Amino acid sequence: MATTGVVTGAAPGWRPDAVTLVRAAIIAAVLILWQLLAISGLLYQDVVPPLQAIAVALIRLLGSGDFYANLWASLYETAVALVVGGGAALFVGIVLGGSRFLGRAFEPYLYYLGPTPKIIFFPIMIMWFGVGPGSKMAMGALSCFFPVALSVAVGMRAIPPILIRVGQSFRASQAQMVTKVYLPAMREPVVNGFRLGFGIALIGVLLAETKLSNQGLGFLVIQNYQRFDMPAMYALIIVIFALSMLANAGISRLTAPRSRRGGAH
Amino acid sequence: MRAFDRFAPAALGLGGFILFLVAVEILVRVGVINGYIVPLPSAVLVALGRVVAEEGVLPRFLLTAGESLAAGLLVAGIGIPTGILLFRFNLLRRATENWVAAFAAAPIVLVYPLFLVIFGRSSWTIIAIGTIAGLPPVVLKTLEGFSGVRPVLIRVGESFNLTGWQQFRTILFPAAVPTIFAGLRLGLIFAMINVVGVEFLINFGGLGPLINELSERYDMPGTYAAICFVVLVSVLFFLAVERVERWLRPAS
Incomplete structure (x- = not known):
């Protein structure tokens, strides 16, 4: 066995x-x-540079002020995207998850539009928000909206009815229900949705930066490509992967204590 | 009453969508929304026919579908054997499963400039990115599928003195197929999203560059129509693989 x-x-x-x-x-x-x-x-030869060349490029990258300025630009755009897109998704998720009828009416649209390539909306975002950071933030917000909304809606439906009845028996207002009952009860799906949303918002922002931008890590990647500076490009990709994994792990830790308590039954 | 329960939500969803389009049409016509950046929905509808008729949508669609299919075949051809390999060698699985999961969360598509250097501005770059993006879910789900085979089925195989290969062919693999296909569905969707995305980014291939070309011509109704078309194709693709998955999954 x-x-x-x-x-x-x-x-x-x-x-x-x-x-x-x-x-x-x-x-x-x-x-x-x-x-x-x-x-x-x-x-x-230049496509696969020796490791020492990549190490030197990595050290040079981490020591340059330009990198941190661009890192800050991308993180700022991603954070705004997550707040705007995630905030809207949280609201929509609570509404759709809280009403079976509305959920059945509108959730299929989210479900089927979720897995479409969002980057193709970039020309529209440029028209609406200009070529500056606004269009990148909008790309990130649009990208993260769907996974967060679906995750929140699923989490909302999984709240034990007894918790909702307790809130109602205390005559809690809608705002109190959201802050005192719904959000604490679905902390795990909300955090998981935001974790997924963060990764997708970051991809949306960085891809938009590679397409049309003059700042951000995506812009740096494409700049290195245009200069054919392969060691610098590898170094940058390593840093971006490491940062995204660190951020992912950091957000995952938010749900960890409760999971462990749940597992100790 | 039952019919009302069944159709009312769908009618509300569709009605809400149509109402939204009508509201946009009115707001653009009265000048509340700038018609230069948001075209009339009716103009987009007309442009949809024009784009399909004049922009060579069929060959573009076939090219994108071909690239997605190639990426999908590579995803299946590499991902499923890798998942089986990790299932067979537990130590290798314990050492690498978290890496595969972390890889799934990484912004893989961002390495497209690297493939541009290796393969140039060609379909191979697009297929390579589609393949890499689609691999992690297939590997993880294959592993999950084989690990989740009920022990009773394995014991039945053992009681019939099946050889390792017979056990794999007649018990393990058929029992794992539904989960493997769930992974394949995710992998194909990831591959297709990345294929269209990279086509758009490098302005090469089928449907992706269509949006670029129309927006560069400042053909706003055409751009919106092309985006709607690509979204529609994505949704239909998603529906098709979902249906195949349901067909493969035994009724519970």
């Missing part, structure tokens, strides 16, 4: 376990393969 692996805490006098060793081996193999490919020149 198959047995389930048990995850145990690190013992005193830590020694790497098999999983860590396999991970280290995979990373080492990829790096060695990359370096061999770079030295051999089998691929176009």
